[in-house]
Amino acid sequence: MTENSRSFLNRRSMLTLGAGAAAALVASGGVAEASRPAAPDAELARSLPGGFRSEYAQVNGVRLHYVAGGRGEPLILLPGWPETWWQYRKVMPELAKRYRVIAVDLRGMGGSDKPQGGYDKKTMARDIFELVRALGHRQAHIAGHDIGAMVAFAFAANHADATKTVTLMDVSHPDESLYQLPMLAPPGQPVNVWWFAFNQVATLPEQLLTGRSRFLVDWMFDHLAADPASIGSRDRAIYAAAYDRPDAIRAGNGWYQAFGQDIEDQKAYGKITAPMLGLGSEFNYDYLAAVLPSKAADVRVRKVSGSGHFVAEEQPRTVIDELRTFLG
Numbered sequence: 001m002t003e004n005s006r007s008f009l010n011r012r013s014m015l016t017l018g019a020g021a022a023a024a025l026v027a028s029g030g031v032a033e034a035s036r037p038a039a040p041d042a043e044l045a046r047s048l049p050g051g052f053r054s055e056y057a058q059v060n061g062v063r064l065h066y067v068a069g070g071r072g073e074p075l076i077l078l079p080g081w082p083e084t085w086w087q088y089r090k091v092m093p094e095l096a097k098r099y100r101v102i103a104v105d106l107r108g109m110g111g112s113d114k115p116q117g118g119y120d121k122k123t124m125a126r127d128i129f130e131l132v133r134a135l136g137h138r139q140a141h142i143a144g145h146d147i148g149a150m151v152a153f154a155f156a157a158n159h160a161d162a163t164k165t166v167t168l169m170d171v172s173h174p175d176e177s178l179y180q181l182p183m184l185a186p187p188g189q190p191v192n193v194w195w196f197a198f199n200q201v202a203t204l205p206e207q208l209l210t211g212r213s214r215f216l217v218d219w220m221f222d223h224l225a226a227d228p229a230s231i232g233s234r235d236r237a238i239y240a241a242a243y244d245r246p247d248a249i250r251a252g253n254g255w256y257q258a259f260g261q262d263i264e265d266q267k268a269y270g271k272i273t274a275p276m277l278g279l280g281s282e283f284n285y286d287y288l289a290a291v292l293p294s295k296a297a298d299v300r301v302r303k304v305s306g307s308g309h310f311v312a313e314e315q316p317r318t319v320i321d322e323l324r325t326f327l328g
Contacts, residue, residue, distance in 0.1 A: 050096035059130035065111030070096025080146020084110035090316035108251030119254035125154035143167035199256035206246040214240035226308040272296035
């Protein structure tokens, strides 16, 4: 998860530590509650109305997992950290009534391959471009949240002819402002984006988080969602299971470790030519409204009221309505 620190940090007055973190502890020593075995992706996909199915495709040297359903123009949904395609479960059935919805686990995420490299957003965008082509589409609507928003931006920048529209949820592409993030939060801004630094470290995250990712997942939702209850215990268990293994932790770190390359890559990008929609939370709307008009020729930015960072899970109705209006 990412954003400009000044808008992203000043939020603690709205957010309180939710019940999820407390529920993840047991009395005997405060050990994380063991994540229950997560349902397989095929079962999760079938649980959604709209005829969704779990599938795989070999593209750009990696095997990507995706879940697809519905009919109409293709709409690609790209998730963020520390989540999977499941983060779109609340919006996929409604969107599938009008579009061919394809929610993808990015390179390194969930059911997709976790190679040693290729986590710069330009390469990850190439993964999605080849997936679009493999599925028989010339163009697609691309929408992403968090890390997925970075990949969506890189897709539109590098594959303009394949981009019908691009939607960025609460995050833009890495730029040099990331180098200004403070290591210590200033007084009055107690929430620090500590995971930016943590995910830069090699090996240690795997040692600390293997089998314990529920701690991290709960912290993120309890601190960065306006209503932590909007992401329930079962959903948190699904995410924790996806990030509990050393290779999954390493791959997720890779998305952050590639930020330096992403920043350099963006310097060569011109303005995005496809229509762009920014959906900003209560905390990041001002940032997106200030930044996105300089990055694309046709931009509209909307505030998702009552939402923290996880807009598709916290305010799914707003996200559905905004996407339908924008995509047509």
